[in-house]
Amino acid sequence: MGPGPYFYISGSNGAELVSIYCQNRGWQRIYDNRREDYALKWCEIKCRETYYHFKEGEQLLYQIPNNGVLTSKIGLLCCLREQERVMKKISRSSNSNISAFMSFLSTRKKPLFFQNYIHQREFLLFLHLELLLKMEEFFPQSFRLDLKDERNAFFELYKEEQIWICKPSCSNQGRGIFLLKNPAAVNTLQAELHSTEEYRLSKKVLHKVPQARIVQRYIHQPLLLEGKKFDVRSYLLIACTAPYVLLFAQGYVRLTCVNYDAASDDLTVHLTNQYMQKKNSLYSQLKDETVWWMEHFNSYVNEKFRKTNGLPKDWVFTVFTVSASKC
Incomplete structure (x- = not known):
C-alpha cells in the first residue's frame, strides 16, 4: 500500500461514488475501521464514531456528533416539535406587548419613528413570528409508534378512507415503508404492536425495544410533474456556526416511472427515490426520465407555467432557489 492519503468507507449508500472520487485523486483505501491515520472516513449512521482520536483540521469525517437529532425521522420530528413549542412560548410572552403596540400604530396618522430599542425589537420579533411557517403548514401530522400514548392517539384518530404512511425511524432507500389505506391494515398494525409489547412484558426483555416507527398523514393529492410524483433534492452545507455560514448547491x-394513482398499492408510484424506482419494470426504459437536472426543470417551468401562472423568467433559479436555501 502506498504512502496515502488514506480513506475508509463502510456501508453502501453512495459509497461507490466516494470511493471512485478518492481513488482518482490517488488516495488509498483502507479496510480497518480502527486505524486513525485516515484523511477521510465515510460511514453510515449505524457505525458510530467516537471522535476520541479525531484530528480537527486534518481529517474529514462523514458524520457529526449527535447526528440522530436530524438524520432519524423521530429525531427530526422531536426537533421540529421542540422548535414549535419554543416559538409558541415566545409568541405568547410577547403577544400582550405587541397587541398594545399594534393598537397604538392603528391610531397614528404620521410615520412611526421608534422611541427606543425595546419597541423596535418587539416589532421585529412580531414580524419574524408572523412570517415563520407553522409546523402543520409544511410537515404532515405525525405520531410516534414507539410511545404508547402517541400510538393510542393515532389509532383513536384514524378514520376509514384516510391514508397514512408508516416509516421506520432509522432507514433509507424506502426500506420498511408501507401505506395504511384501510381499517384492516391499521388493525393489523395495531395487533402487531400489541403482540410485540405483550411479548416484551411477559418475557421481561424490556431492554429489547421494537423498531421505532412513525406514522404520517399521507398527502394523497400531491403536486405532480407530468402526472408523476416528484421531489427536489438540494444540498445545504453548514460550513460554520460562528459566524453562521451556509453553502447551498442546486440538486436535481x-x-x-409511472403516473400517480392514490389507489395504487405499488410503492414505486408513491416513493420517488431511485432505489425504489429500480424495482419498477419500466425503469430500464424510463431511467433517464426519472431524474431531471435543474436546467431541465427550469426550462420546463419557463415553457409551461411562466405565462399562464405569471411567473418571472427562470423562476427555478431565482424565487425557488432563494426559498429553498432559506428552509
Whole structure:
C-alpha cells in the first residue's frame, strides 16, 4: 500500500461514488475501521464514531456528533416539535406587548419613528413570528409508534378512507415503508404492536425495544410533474456556526416511472427515490426520465407555467432557489 492519503468507507449508500472520487485523486483505501491515520472516513449512521482520536483540521469525517437529532425521522420530528413549542412560548410572552403596540400604530396618522430599542425589537420579533411557517403548514401530522400514548392517539384518530404512511425511524432507500389505506391494515398494525409489547412484558426483555416507527398523514393529492410524483433534492452545507455560514448547491428533481394513482398499492408510484424506482419494470426504459437536472426543470417551468401562472423568467433559479436555501 502506498504512502496515502488514506480513506475508509463502510456501508453502501453512495459509497461507490466516494470511493471512485478518492481513488482518482490517488488516495488509498483502507479496510480497518480502527486505524486513525485516515484523511477521510465515510460511514453510515449505524457505525458510530467516537471522535476520541479525531484530528480537527486534518481529517474529514462523514458524520457529526449527535447526528440522530436530524438524520432519524423521530429525531427530526422531536426537533421540529421542540422548535414549535419554543416559538409558541415566545409568541405568547410577547403577544400582550405587541397587541398594545399594534393598537397604538392603528391610531397614528404620521410615520412611526421608534422611541427606543425595546419597541423596535418587539416589532421585529412580531414580524419574524408572523412570517415563520407553522409546523402543520409544511410537515404532515405525525405520531410516534414507539410511545404508547402517541400510538393510542393515532389509532383513536384514524378514520376509514384516510391514508397514512408508516416509516421506520432509522432507514433509507424506502426500506420498511408501507401505506395504511384501510381499517384492516391499521388493525393489523395495531395487533402487531400489541403482540410485540405483550411479548416484551411477559418475557421481561424490556431492554429489547421494537423498531421505532412513525406514522404520517399521507398527502394523497400531491403536486405532480407530468402526472408523476416528484421531489427536489438540494444540498445545504453548514460550513460554520460562528459566524453562521451556509453553502447551498442546486440538486436535481426525482420523478416516479409511472403516473400517480392514490389507489395504487405499488410503492414505486408513491416513493420517488431511485432505489425504489429500480424495482419498477419500466425503469430500464424510463431511467433517464426519472431524474431531471435543474436546467431541465427550469426550462420546463419557463415553457409551461411562466405565462399562464405569471411567473418571472427562470423562476427555478431565482424565487425557488432563494426559498429553498432559506428552509
